[in-house]
Amino acid sequence: MAGPEWQSLEQCLEQHLPPDELGEVKRILYGKQTRKLDLPRKALETAAERNFELKGYAFEAAKEQRRCPQIVRVGLVQNRIPLPTSTPVAEQVSALHKRIESIVEVAAMCGVNIICFQEAWNMPFAFCTREKLPWTEFAESAEDGLTTRFCQKLAKRHNMVVVSPILERDRDHGGVLWNTAVVISNSGLVMGKTRKNHIPRVGDFNESTYYMEGNLGHPVFQTQFGRIAVNICYGRHHPLNWLMYSINGAEIIFNPSATIGELSESLWPIEARNAAIANHCFTCAINRVGQEHYPNEFTSGDGKKAHHDLGYFYGSSYVAAPDGSRTPGLSRNQDGLLVTELNLNLCQQINDFWTFKRLRFSLDRRGTAREKIF
Numbered sequence: 001m002a003g004p005e006w007q008s009l010e011q012c013l014e015q016h017l018p019p020d021e022l023g024e025v026k027r028i029l030y031g032k033q034t035r036k037l038d039l040p041r042k043a044l045e046t047a048a049e050r051n052f053e054l055k056g057y058a059f060e061a062a063k064e065q066r067r068c069p070q071i072v073r074v075g076l077v078q079n080r081i082p083l084p085t086s087t088p089v090a091e092q093v094s095a096l097h098k099r100i101e102s103i104v105e106v107a108a109m110c111g112v113n114i115i116c117f118q119e120a121w122n123m124p125f126a127f128c129t130r131e132k133l134p135w136t137e138f139a140e141s142a143e144d145g146l147t148t149r150f151c152q153k154l155a156k157r158h159n160m161v162v163v164s165p166i167l168e169r170d171r172d173h174g175g176v177l178w179n180t181a182v183v184i185s186n187s188g189l190v191m192g193k194t195r196k197n198h199i200p201r202v203g204d205f206n207e208s209t210y211y212m213e214g215n216l217g218h219p220v221f222q223t224q225f226g227r228i229a230v231n232i233c234y235g236r237h238h239p240l241n242w243l244m245y246s247i248n249g250a251e252i253i254f255n256p257s258a259t260i261g262e263l264s265e266s267l268w269p270i271e272a273r274n275a276a277i278a279n280h281c282f283t284c285a286i287n288r289v290g291q292e293h294y295p296n297e298f299t300s301g302d303g304k305k306a307h308h309d310l311g312y313f314y315g316s317s318y319v320a321a322p323d324g325s326r327t328p329g330l331s332r333n334q335d336g337l338l339v340t341e342l343n344l345n346l347c348q349q350i351n352d353f354w355t356f357k358r359l360r361f362s363l364d365r366r367g368t369a370r371e372k373i374f
């Protein structure tokens with residue numbers, strides 16, 4: 001298993017393949033070469049000063065006679081936790097806010113319209129421990145918690161839709177916890193929330209100790225920049241999640257995640273990309289970076305020795321397009337911002353070309369799903 005020092009598959013290929021073969025490998029590996037975005041020099045300099053990777057790509061669509069191009073820039077953020085997990089909770093939250101604010105400023109310089117952070121971005125991913133305190137103290141109200149209010153300010157300041165995945169404390173229903181993504185409009189209003197539909201019970205992913213499967217279905221949010229949905233982490237292994245978001249009209253589906261190399265790195269490049277192909281939409285896969293250490297050692301009843309960490313979060317965030325092409329990934333070991341320009345017209349163009357949606361529902365002539373789409 002590659003460790004933190006191994007930067008990325010892309011870097012490895014670039015280092016070792018002759019240029020003509022590299023071109024062919026990229027064509028097959030990525031579908032086609034996505035155009036590199038010309039990002040502002042100031043943004044690149046600021047990202048370097050602030051010690052995070054900044055990459056930009058664009059997906060093109062054919063010109064149409066009756067529709068203007070529907071161009072939108074999405075920003076995917078992957079980051080380490082800035083402070084040790086033993087630091088007081090309020091200090092950890094404040095350091096995370098500061099880090100994200102500094103990355104969002106650069107996203108604004110790059111013209112990002114919709115930004116999405118990693119799963120449970122307002123805390124360390126401590127669910128492996130099965131301890132309640134202090135980790136449940138990171139939970140906040142989705143509607144007016146500290147983190148939501150912080151994101152509202154960012155959204156308004158930068159005219160940017162913000163997708164903010166947090167640990168939610170549901171005050172109105174007995175104070176239970178949920179794994180939730182809050183969607184905030186570019187004017188700073190909370191448009192709504194969506195909850196993780198499938199909760200892992202695998203390896204050290206002991207999340208079911210804290211929260212249940214979501215009860216909000218598969219909501220899609222009509223933002224000023226397109227129809228978006230959020231399929232949180234483990235939901236990406238379940239094709240029906242992606243399908244339902246797509247049936248409900250999503251053009252872009254974000255997949256904020258927290259996953260480790262040992263478990264899922266070989267699945268990572270496949271699942272969100274396959275979902276983009278199968279559902280004629282864009283998908284945005286975001287993962288954490290680094291290793292998080294917990295003060296008390298824990299086990300997960302699997303015979304492994306007690307340990308202090310969940311494993312290595314391998315970053316590698318990327319965007320996939322409905323035509324099956326994808327951007328290269330961000331690195332495995334650095335904080336990063338991936339800016340990607342999409343032309344949403346590509347969704348309908350590919351739907352008309354491959355017709356997966358139509359054929360899927362022709363198999364189900366009496367089914368409810370068919371009624372929903374036609």
Ligand SMILES: NC(=O)NCCC(=O)O
Pocket residue numbers: 119200205232233234235257258259260263264
């Ligand atoms: N956060 C989360 O659901 N992780 C589970 C592991 C995986 O889906 O790769």
